[in-house]
Amino acid sequence: MQNLSELTxxxxxxxxxxxxxxxxxxxxxxxxxxxxxxxxxxRFSEANLMRIxxxxxxxxxxxxxxxxxxxxxxxEQCASLKNLYLxxxxxxxxxxxxxxxxxxxxxxxxxxVEVELPYGKCRILGLDALIHAKVAMNRDHDRITVxxxxxxxxxQSQN
Amino acid sequence: xxxxxxxAEMVLKEASPAYGVSxxxxxxxxxxxxxxxxxxxxxxxxxxxxxNFAESLRTAMKxxxxxx
Numbered sequence: 001m002q003n004l005s006e007l008t009x010x011x012x013x014x015x016x017x018x019x020x021x022x023x024x025x026x027x028x029x030x031x032x033x034x035x036x037x038x039x040x041x042x043r044f045s046e047a048n049l050m051r052i053x054x055x056x057x058x059x060x061x062x063x064x065x066x067x068x069x070x071x072x073x074x075x076e077q078c079a080s081l082k083n084l085y086l087x088x089x090x091x092x093x094x095x096x097x098x099x100x101x102x103x104x105x106x107x108x109x110x111x112x113v114e115v116e117l118p119y120g121k122c123r124i125l126g127l128d129a130l131i132h133a134k135v136a137m138n139r140d141h142d143r144i145t146v147x148x149x150x151x152x153x154x155x156q157s158q159n
Numbered sequence: 160x161x162x163x164x165x166x167a168e169m170v171l172k173e174a175s176p177a178y179g180v181s182x183x184x185x186x187x188x189x190x191x192x193x194x195x196x197x198x199x200x201x202x203x204x205x206x207x208x209x210x211n212f213a214e215s216l217r218t219a220m221k222x223x224x225x226x227x
Binding site for chain 2: 031124152
């Protein structure tokens with residue numbers, strides 16, 4: 001059972017400093033394509049990474065590239081990590097230190113918008129920045145997503 | 160669905176004032192407008208529902224093909 005919304009809720013409840021980016025951010029903006037994972041851009045400080053670890057502690061988190069390795073971060077690992085790719089019982093969470101086409105966490109934060117969810121406020125990459133990111137990624141599904149995002153922008157400007 | 164019925168449904172859909180496609184024909188605008196009427200949270204949950212429904216269909220198909 002996948003539950004990307006619950007993964008997001010846990011990040012918010014655990015006070016992780018993050019911005020929702022990627023396909024789930026696109027879904028939140030209104031894109032009708034389905035995404036399989038949660039992509040976040042987050043601050044790669046030890047404190048923040050430990051909050052992520054705590055948020056998913058009971059969901060058997062493992063490193064996606066090494067499923068035999070459970071998530072047991074040490075201060076030394078935290079200092080050297082640039083990205084963190086996780087698999088949990090509720091789905092995949094990719095934690096990125098920067099977003100192609102936008103920049104590092106501070107730049108992503110600057111280009112994010114705050115939305116109110118039932119369990120708290122969540123920062124989501126803004127429409128324009130998400131278009132930049134998807135154009136920069138330029139995979140087949142990114143190009144389709146860009147079409148949707150541009151159409152959403154057009155619809156919003158008409159309302 | 161029989162081909163004839165599918166065609167009839169398409170004609171009905173296109174006759175609806177709410178129906179429309181983007182300039183390149185890739186986006187069903189009525190679906191998009193419906194989605195934009197939802198809150199971000201509702202859209203995120205709809206993604207989860209679609210994911211899980213697709214997974215249940217995949218499981219059902221696997222079972223179907225596994226039958227002797």
